[in-house]
Amino acid sequence: MHKHAMDSPEDWLDAHGSALYRFALLRLRDEQQAEEAVQETLVAALQARDRFSGNATVRTWLIGILKHKIVDQFRLASREVPLAESGVDALDCPACDDDAAFDERGHWREPLSDWGNPEATLQRRELMAILQRCLDALPERLARLFMLRELMDAPTEAICQELDITPTNAWTMLYRARMGLRACLDQNGIRAGRKD
Amino acid sequence: MQSCRVASRLASESLDRPLGLRERFALRMHLWLCANCARFERQIRAMRTLLRVPDDASCDADLTPEARERIRKALSRSRAMPD
Numbered sequence: 001m002h003k004h005a006m007d008s009p010e011d012w013l014d015a016h017g018s019a020l021y022r023f024a025l026l027r028l029r030d031e032q033q034a035e036e037a038v039q040e041t042l043v044a045a046l047q048a049r050d051r052f053s054g055n056a057t058v059r060t061w062l063i064g065i066l067k068h069k070i071v072d073q074f075r076l077a078s079r080e081v082p083l084a085e086s087g088v089d090a091l092d093c094p095a096c097d098d099d100a101a102f103d104e105r106g107h108w109r110e111p112l113s114d115w116g117n118p119e120a121t122l123q124r125r126e127l128m129a130i131l132q133r134c135l136d137a138l139p140e141r142l143a144r145l146f147m148l149r150e151l152m153d154a155p156t157e158a159i160c161q162e163l164d165i166t167p168t169n170a171w172t173m174l175y176r177a178r179m180g181l182r183a184c185l186d187q188n189g190i191r192a193g194r195k196d
Numbered sequence: 197m198q199s200c201r202v203a204s205r206l207a208s209e210s211l212d213r214p215l216g217l218r219e220r221f222a223l224r225m226h227l228w229l230c231a232n233c234a235r236f237e238r239q240i241r242a243m244r245t246l247l248r249v250p251d252d253a254s255c256d257a258d259l260t261p262e263a264r265e266r267i268r269k270a271l272s273r274s275r276a277m278p279d
Contacts, residue, residue: 009271013264021263022255035259039267043274098201106199112235118242131246149212150247156212167213175208178240185243 007058009046016059020066027070027151029128037069044069067154071147075136093139096180118190127190134184138177145170146177198222200233207237211244 007015020041024034044065045052052061094100103109118127135143145163148154154162159170198206203226206219215223227234259267 010268013267013271017264017267018258021259022257025257026249026253026255031257035263035266038259039270042267043270046271046274098204101204102199102201106201108200108232112232112239114235115239115242119246127246131243147247150244153248171209171212174212175205178208178243179204181243182236182239185239 009042009049012045012058012062013042016062019059020062023063023066024070024073028073029124033073037066037073040069040072041066067148067152071144071151074132074147074151075143093142093176093180095183096138096142096176098175098179101179101183113186115186115190122190130185130188130190131181134181134188137184138180142173142177142180145173146181149174197229198226200226200230203227203230203233204236207233208240211240 017038020038021034024037025031028034028037041062045062048065052058056064101109122130135147138146141163145159148159148162149156156167156170159165160167163170165173203223206215206223207227209215210220210223227237
């Protein structure tokens with residue numbers, strides 16, 4: 001066993017806790033959620049320490065676990081809040097399907113509304129809340145993939161490896177996730193001037 | 197001209213892979229002429245901006261001593277009851 005794997009998780013907390021916390025806080029923007037993500041990371045690391053290969057540094061290994069815990073937190077965070085009636089179905093996702101958006105000639109069925117600059121019209125907190133609810137409404141696999149790509153900035157290759165899919169699959173799924181999310185955000189109040 | 201269905205897919209892929217020269221040209225052409233697809237493209241970019249951490253973001257927050265204590269407790273609990 002690699003010598004670092006012999007360190008106790010308490011040592012990891014001392015050595016890497018701050019770095020893990022900052023990494024989580026920048027993405028979750030919520031102190032409590034960030035703390036929980038760090039805690040779950042260290043607990044998971046404790047249980048999986050035998051599988052630490054020693055090829056990576058401990059910090060890299062821990063950050064790798066943390067990324068998944070952040071994705072979990074991001075979705076859990078909004079689970080209690082019900083989505084507007086018009087939202088995307090939780091089990092399947094009709095709005096992710098491009099047949100819902102395009103007619104047989106490939107034109108948009110409905111004109112798209114102008115979102116303007118959502119960050120100027122809505123509080124960041126409100127925006128994140130809508131976004132989290134809409135992510136929760138996406139099918140699990142699509143939401144995970146989307147968050148690995150957008151929240152974690154994971155390259156396609158890493159996503160393909162992780163979910164065991166081809167790049168073309170990944171691009172199709174990302175496209176579906178974006179279609180579904182876009183429709184959900186649009187229906188849940190991200191439009192420009194809605195607050196005026 | 198490519199259909200909106202094709203253009204929107206290409207706009208999405210442009211966020212995940214470098215487009216070829218021809219693809220890039222066709223997409224730019226379409227977005228220039230089609231207000232709906234131009235909006236779609238702006239909206240999916242906005243979703244990314246909202247989620248991504250800016251390159252220049254920094255954060256000097258830290259776990260409080262209380263938070264560290266809570267985490268230590270969780271670790272000993274987990275050790276006592278491994279699952």
